[in-house]
Amino acid sequence: MQWSLKLGTVAGTEVRVHVTFALLLIWIWVMHYRIGGPPAAFEGVAFIISVFLCVVLHEFGHIAAARHFGIKTPDITLLPIGGLARLERNPTGPLEEFVIAIAGPLVNVVIAGLVVMVIGGTLGWEQLLAPQDPRVDFLTRLAGVNIFLVVFNMIPAFPMDGGRVLRAILAWRLPWARATTLAARIGQSIAVAMGVFGVFFNPLLILIAIFVYFAAETEAQGSELQEISAGTSVSDVMITAFATLGPEARVGEAVELLLATSQSEFPVLNEAGRFEGLMTRESIVQAMKEKGAGAPVITVMRRDIPTVDEQSPIEISLRLMQEAGTPAVPVVDRSHRVVGFINYETIGELLMLRNADERFQPGGRVRHLP
Incomplete structure (x- = not known):
């Protein structure tokens, strides 16, 4: 995820924190x-560190459940509202989705329960609902935060756990893509209401609402793409007629x-037709400004661009582009020679064609001629 910083790796999972965590x-x-x-104030910093650890444990609850179903988790990103665990693959059914989604909040339930047991009967709801008040006991506030994380994450809106639980419930009766779309639209409606509420009571809710709204849209689009591209490989839609540059070429070319x-x-x-790097419109313009046409x-080319096998599913190429922050990835054959490339425009055209005509089946190649 963009705007996040890597903290380290735990049990094969990269732990990242989003910059918006600083708002909290x-x-x-x-x-x-x-x-x-x-x-x-310094006690507040210690409190935030404790909250941070609770969020990490929450995410590793998701990770443990995912690994039970054989799903690896490459990374997690910690946010003020909880965290996002990126799964190597989507759950294959409602049961997997439900168990993985509910595992995180259950961790916070356990933490809150343990803290309450330690404190005993000395706290009331007015204390639990004031985690920002330093006059309230440290452990009481920590229990309150974990209760808040459970309640907030269970709001039925993507990307929060409640949205995924809702999708799992809907998917027991509806096709997966339809369940995702419906859950995403419900989540966006809640995000709008949250934003309106934030205008009058807490501006932080506006930022959270914006994040939830667009995350829900991304989830719906990803599910739609997965449904459309089922059985379709990158080679079916990649650009096959395209201009290239050699390593000896100049920016002017x-x-x-x-x-x-x-x-x-x-x-x-290179001379063998293998990928060396990528020149994008932005890098060309920047190179002209900084180094001139003779460079x-x-x-100046980007070297951190991944490649995708021509037999890979389309969603793999989309994920690679998102992770690398690149508008395109080259497509290679078994000899690692570049035989095409795929970009957001190509994927967008696939979606438009499918939406325009449900009978469209992406089997022939979609070609772009210079």
Whole structure:
């Protein structure tokens, strides 16, 4: 996920924290400082670290459940509202989805229950509902935060756990794609209501609502793409007629191709036809500004671009583009020679064609000519 920082790797899963987590830190710091000064503010930092650990345990609850079904988790991203665990593959049925989604909140239920047992009967709901108040006992606030994480994450809106539980329930009676779309639309409606509520009561809710709204849209689109591309490989829709650059080419040549063709991305291939790097419209413009037309493309091209096998499913190419932050990825054959490339435009055309005519079956190649 963009705007996230890597903290480390635990049991094969990369742990990342989203920059918006800082908003929670700032909020707690300010609230503590206003009430108790610097000592309370520093206690607030310790409190945030404890919350952070609870969120990590929440995510590893998801990970443990996913691994029970043979699903690996490459990374998790921690957010103020909880976290996102990215699964290597989607659950294959409602039961898997339900168990994996509910496992995280159950961890917070256990944590809250253990804290309440330690405290005993000395707390009331008014204390549990004030985790930002440093005058409330540390452990009481920690129990309150875990209760809040359970309640908030169980709101039926993607990407929160409640949205995935809702999809699992709907998927017992509906096709997976239809269940995803319906759950996403419900989540977006809740996000709109959350945003309106935030205008009058808490601006932080507006940011959360925006995140939830677009995350739900992304989830729905991903499910739609998965349904459309079932049985369709990258080779069926990749661009096969395209211009390339050699490692010895200059930026000026890339500019000429950009103006003379309809392409926005140009693979840089060596003499054997193997991928060396990628020149995008943005990198070409930037290179012209900084180094001029005479600069070799090999010094300015992007080298961190993954390749995708021509027999891979389309959703694999989309995931690679999203992870690498690139508008296109080259397609290679068994000899690792580039035989095409695929970009967001190609995937978008597949979706439009399918939506325009339900009878469309992507079996022939979609070709782009310069």
